[in-house]
Amino acid sequence: GENVEQHPSTLSVQEGDSAVIKCTYSDSASNYFPWYKQELGKGPQLIIDIRSNVGEKKDQRIAVTLNKTAKHFSLHITETQPEDSAVYFCAASSNSGYALNFGKGTSLLVTP
Amino acid sequence: KAGVTQTPRYLIKTRGQQVTLSCSPISGHRSVSWYQQTPGQGLQFLFEYFSETQRNKGNFPGRFSGRQFSNSRSEMNVSTLELGDSALYLCASSSGLAGSDTQYFGPGTRLTVL
Numbered sequence: 001g002e003n004v005e006q007h008p009s010t011l012s013v014q015e016g017d018s019a020v021i022k023c024t025y026s027d028s029a030s031n032y033f034p035w036y037k038q039e040l041g042k043g044p045q046l047i048i049d050i051r052s053n054v055g056e057k058k059d060q061r062i063a064v065t066l067n068k069t070a071k072h073f074s075l076h077i078t079e080t081q082p083e084d085s086a087v088y089f090c091a092a093s094s095n096s097g098y099a100l101n102f103g104k105g106t107s108l109l110v111t112p
Numbered sequence: 113k114a115g116v117t118q119t120p121r122y123l124i125k126t127r128g129q130q131v132t133l134s135c136s137p138i139s140g141h142r143s144v145s146w147y148q149q150t151p152g153q154g155l156q157f158l159f160e161y162f163s164e165t166q167r168n169k170g171n172f173p174g175r176f177s178g179r180q181f182s183n184s185r186s187e188m189n190v191s192t193l194e195l196g197d198s199a200l201y202l203c204a205s206s207s208g209l210a211g212s213d214t215q216y217f218g219p220g221t222r223l224t225v226l
Contacts, residue, residue, distance in 0.1 A: 032212030043116075043202055043217035044155075051212070089155065093212050098168040099145065100204075100215060102155040 002027040004092050006103025014111055019080055021106045023090035024072040030092040033066060033073045034100070038087045047088075048075070080110045114139065116205050116218035124224045130191040133221045135203030137184050143208025144186035145215060146178060149200040158201075161186055162208040190223075198225045 003026040013019050025033075031052040036044035050057045050064045050073065057064050061080075066073040077084055087107050091100040117136045125131050137144050146158040157170040161180035178188040184205075190197055200222050204215035 034214065036217070041219075043219045046214065046216065049214060091155075095210050095212050098143070098160040098162070098208075098213075099157040099170065100147075100155075101157070104154045 002030060002092055002094075002101040004090060004101050004103045006090050006106060008106060009104065010107045010109075012109045012111065013080055015080060015082060017080055019075075019077045019084070019108055019110075021075045021088055021090065021108075022072060023074070023092075023103050024070075025092040025101075026071065027092070027094065027101075028071070029094040029096070030101075031095060032093045033064070034091050035062075035064060035075050036089045036091065038089065038105075044089060077108075080108075082110050082112055084108060085110045116203055116216055118201075118203050118218040118221050120221060121219065122222045122224075124226065125193050126226050127193055127195060129193050130189060131193060131223060132187055132189045133201055133203075133223075135186045135188075135205075135218060137186070137203075137205030138216060141205040141207055141216075142184050143206045143213065144180055144184065145204045145206070146186070146188050147202045147204065148172070149202055149220070150198075155202070158188065193225045195225050197223065199223060 006023045034049035038044045063076040087105045090103040143162045145160040159169045164180045180186045200220045202220045203218045206213040206215045
């Protein structure tokens with residue numbers, strides 16, 4: 001089955017700096033790659049997603065890049081703010097799976 | 113549009129008991145997926161239902177089961193609870209038209225097994 005690896009497990013940055021989280025996947029059939037943000041006591045919230053026919057997608061301070069050949073995708077957050085502090089999860093799925101395979105998560109801390 | 117709702121939000125049970133959790137998807141969504149989240153194993157897929165049929169199942173024992181009703185609401189049941197079943201159980205809804213459909217999560221049910 002699909003195996004998604006996520007790095008780093010923890011990341012601390014100063015407010016205003018950029019943060020990058022990287023994920024790799026194993027199943028070449030995977031074609032959908034969402035990123036979720038989870039705050040304490042809440043369910044995961046979708047922040048951005050990308051499909052395999054696109055190499056990059058941007059939404060304000062958040063961007064995701066996908067390299068299908070290398071089977072890796074990354075989340076980029078620019079101009080970080082303290083409210084960006086949370087656990088971020090990457091995931092991958094395919095048309096036939098109906099399931100998201102998650103990475104282990106990255107705990108991001110943005111210090112003022 | 114209202115989001116995904118899950119009830120109850122918190123539950124405490126003892127070993128050997130059974131439990132039923134409920135999930136109401138976003139209006140118009142026909143697919144409901146269930147995930148277990150623990151500190152050690154992370155987020156793991158349990159099963160997915162679409163139009164009252166289970167389409168996919170994760171690698172969990174038969175004590176974990178689910179069902180979906182004609183209004184797309186779903187329930188999951190865990191029988192003969194074990195200490196290791198303590199977790200946050202998350203429900204996600206999507207249109208269900210493709211396996212790579214966007215999934216929206218509810219707040220989860222925190223289950224504690226004593």
